[in-house]
Amino acid sequence: MGTPREVFVPDIGDFKNVDVVEVLVKPGDTVKPEQSLISVESDKATMEIPSPAAGVVKEMRVKTGDKVSQGSPILVLEETETAPAAPARSAPKSQEAPTAKPGPVLAAVPAPVPAAPAVGRTEPVSASAQLPGTIPHASPSVRKFARELGVDLVRVKGSGPKGRITQADVQDFVKGVMRGAPAVAAVSARGGLVLDLPQWPQVDFAKFGPVEAKPLSRIRKLSGGFLHRNWVSIPHVTQHDEADITELEAFRRENAQVAEKGGFKLTMLAFLVKASVNALKEFPDFNASLDKTGENLIIKKYYHIGVAVDTPDGLVVPVIRDADRKGVFDLAKELAEISKAAREKKLKPDSMRGGTFSISSLGGIGGTSFTPIINAPEVAILGVARSQMRPVYKDGAFIPRLILPFSLAYDHRVIDGAAGARFTTYLASVLSDIRRTLL
Secondary structure, three states, rough: OEEEEEOOOOOOOOOEEEEEEOOOOOOEEEEEEOOOOEEEHHHHEEEEOOOOOOOEEEOOOOOOOEOOOOOOOEHHHHHHOOOOOOOOOOOOOOOOOOOOOOEEEEEEEOOOOOOOOOOOOOOOOOOOOOOOOOOOOOOOHHHHHHHHHHOOHHHHHOOOOOHOOOHHHHHHHHHHHHOOOOOOEOOOOOOOOOOOOOOOOOHHHOOOOOOOOOOOOOOOOOOHHHHHHHHHOOEEEEEEEEEHHHHHHHHHHHHHHHHHHOOOOOOOOHHHHHHHHHHHHHOHHEEEEHHHHHHHEEEOOOOOEEEOEEEEOEEOEEEEOOOHOOOHHHHHHHHHHHHHEEOOOOOHHHHHHHOOOEEEEOOOOOOOOOOOOOOOOOOOEEEEOOOOOEEEEEEEEEEEEEEEEEEEEEEEOOOOOHHHHHHHHHHHHHOOOHHHHHO
């Protein structure tokens, strides 16, 4: 039997009450001298506390999440005798160096990143071609373990605190590869996908002329991460089409005064919402979402339409709930209310959740077509440009008609090109026939 020995946290410098982020051994494990026992982390570095001797772990005195300082107990070690090392060849002796006790192994880590959807960047690393801000969060021993197995940690999703990659995560990744599972997409500290691209160019723009630094608004910072995620993770296809809205616009103008008496405007957007609901009922796969596994389509039996609103601070997408149960005047009134609330920064968080389909209208500004980015977890979004009077050949003559161009972006994992074309064709027919729009 060996001699029981209590192992304490050694001198770790000017660090106190640091977090235990990983326990690397358990009772019954045999450890070697200088083998890492636990990993601790401050806001500046990760440190691995090594074993001062060989032995068997009898009892653990710490667990993940505990806070420790110099002198805190780690475990009880039953020391075992080790065979003496083979004598080395004699060499010229210089000064005798004192025998040093095993000290903590340190590794610099990025500062913890607050949970926010905006895309952020920290110092880039050269281990592999990564976007800045994607340093794998792992201890030195896990990094060594991964190197021995040939695993690029940027492709491993961490399950530990703050997304830390553990040895078990590396093992699970290897098992998945051995089973033929697709490699896990690399994930940054903020949860965005990482592409295997060259690092972002670092340019001193002031060298070329006068510049001005303008901070992004909070809305743009928050939405930027979502837009980036949606664009790189959803295979977008955009179908362009147009609708003859001559009769629809005439009807809108005839009833505009009725709406104005009620204190709101009867806009074309209200008709677009109504027509979109009709099309979604005809093609339910567009009013759906993929589940987490990506193997099932969740078709929704409700119709909550998100409408992009341009504000001085950026784009927001409030949701009109149960649009199928509301008439055009009701929709127009609600659109006016939510647009005003958005511009006055009075939207509540719940008013921007639960959408099933979105519409982005640039008709009041201009353009002929554009590719809107799908608002995940939705599978489609409608982009509307400015309507124009055009000569249309009909019954042997050219007649002026008001034409509305629109673009439908859809998730190609769910919707193929034929379905996309059928949807836009049906939507154009609904918009061209006022009777169908109001049904």
